[in-house]
Amino acid sequence: MNTEPLGARVARRLRDARIQAGMTVREAAAELAISHTLIVKYENGVVAPSFERLQSLAAIYRTSAAALLAERDEAIPLLAVLDQATEEEIAQFIQLMKHAHED
Numbered sequence: 001m002n003t004e005p006l007g008a009r010v011a012r013r014l015r016d017a018r019i020q021a022g023m024t025v026r027e028a029a030a031e032l033a034i035s036h037t038l039i040v041k042y043e044n045g046v047v048a049p050s051f052e053r054l055q056s057l058a059a060i061y062r063t064s065a066a067a068l069l070a071e072r073d074e075a076i077p078l079l080a081v082l083d084q085a086t087e088e089e090i091a092q093f094i095q096l097m098k099h100a101h102e103d
Contacts, residue, residue: 002071010054011045013068017061018043031060 002009018028018039025043029036032053041047042057049057051065058065064083067076082090 006069007045007048010048010068011043014049014057014061015043017058017063017068020063021061023061028057028060032056 004012018025023031025039026036029039038047042049042053054068055065058068064079066083067079070076070079082093085093
């Protein structure tokens, strides 16, 4: 189980996602028409973004809100794949996981 508090985890991932997207704080702020200081506050865990803002941040950083909120860092690549999968692919994945747990 992850002992890092959710707020700290989201703050860290927001900063990491922005950097991964190749954006500066000012560029991210301009994209969302908010102040750059608010982005800094999100990334420092001083202020928590609303879910709607979290989705907007995820979109400009080319990730998902689920990835930003994930319990474990190791789950993020799987969440990225599932986020792009079709309903049929997700259903197949679920079936595979069910069979794996039965063995």
